Amino acid sequence: MTGEPARTRSGESAPSRDAELELLRGALATELPVLGLGLGAQLLAEAAGGGAPEGPERLGRGPLRTAPVSGSDPLFAGMAVEDHHSGHAFRIGASAWGLHFPLEERWRDVLPARFAELVACRSEHSATRAFFTRRADAWEERFAHQTPACEAAVARMGLRRGQTAVDLGCGTGRAMPALRPHVGDEGTVLGIDVTHAMLTAAARTGRTAAGRLLLADCARLPLRPASVHGVFAAGLLDHLPRPRTALLEWARVSAPDGALLLFHPAGRAERAARRGRPLSPEDPLAEPNLRPLLDATGWRLTTYDDAERHFLARAVLAR
Structure with missing residues (x-):
């Protein structure tokens, strides 16, 4: 210019x-x-x-x-x-x-x-930020009805008091209040997103009462190795251009007993139908694709639940 x-x-x-x-x-x-x-x-x-x-x-x-x-x-x-x-x-x-x-x-x-x-x-981040910045102000109200499903998913992570839990791609931080009681006041809750406008909306909604907000790339986290006990990622992995790179990074920051929970408040079939498409065999969240991907990046799949009203996959660090 x-x-x-x-x-x-x-x-x-x-x-x-x-x-x-x-x-x-x-x-x-x-x-x-x-x-x-x-x-x-x-x-x-x-x-x-x-x-x-x-x-x-x-x-x-x-x-x-x-x-x-x-x-x-x-x-x-x-x-x-x-x-x-x-x-x-x-x-x-x-x-x-x-x-x-x-x-x-x-x-x-x-x-x-x-x-x-x-x-x-930065082209990938630029597209993501452009998409979500325009929607940040209305995001919380639009998807508030998903909060109970998010809370139920967090309960399946197996977190303990005093641990550190991360809501990756947190958006407005809807999972953060659900994570807090599981790690207790002595634990740590982090909400991480690459879009500044989403974090601003999260702060405005009061999510800083449940934990800290960080602006960061989920594939390059500003966290020490083995410092995280639980990674919650809602609607994230299948939208990443390099899911293997992200999973390796999440394994790097996870403690030996770390858990990963991949979640979406709608099942794969429901989401495909909503878009007028058949289920794709290339979908990284399909179990035949997800299991070997997790195995190759240091994770072991323990739960796979692709129901009509939610998708949930839980894995633990295999080391």
Whole structure:
């Protein structure tokens, strides 16, 4: 995104400016990757709530300095800027960057290539976040009727007081209050999701009273090895592009007596019928597929219950 002068000045008549700002605000809200260059950076800053004062120095000018944190930034790491440069380089959240100065020749190809690689690596998360961000505010009310089924599933995990339980892909954290009494006040409950808007909705619903909320990728968990005793994953595994990778990661963080519960408040046949499709033999939750997948990733299937009104598979760490 590079922008045009007539579209960056507040108060000017630019028919597409408001639409561009709205588009950028939507991208920021859903954490889609954005790179703003030159006047595009100025427009990005304004979309994020920053000021854009009038005049040629709208974003301010001055010597460009690199902060220590830039050394670990996925886009800016390693960039060296000459003393004669002035302007701004900034990041908004974890997915938007702006550069309000001319790039040195050696970075003109490198920086766009880095950004393209970053977009490719995050494409799966970007699609997930875009889908769920739009639905986060209504999610809890829409699926509140599933709470009793969720509580019944949690009861089958076999958790004990003082243990650590994780609700993976927690959404609005519906399973968290159900997990808390099983691990007791001395235990730990974590709700983990990759969509910030879902965690915001979970906090607004009061789920932080039951445990902590973490923004993280379920296939790259910020947890120590063997630190989790129970993993609850509702409607998650069959939507992941690499379920084997996720199961290996869940095994890594699970204690020797760790349990995994895969759950959905509707059976496989009911969900297929709802979509007007037959049951697929490729479904990773079909027992002939799920059992060997669990075996290959360190889990042993102990319960498989694909009923009309729910799907439940319980496994324990096989080590």
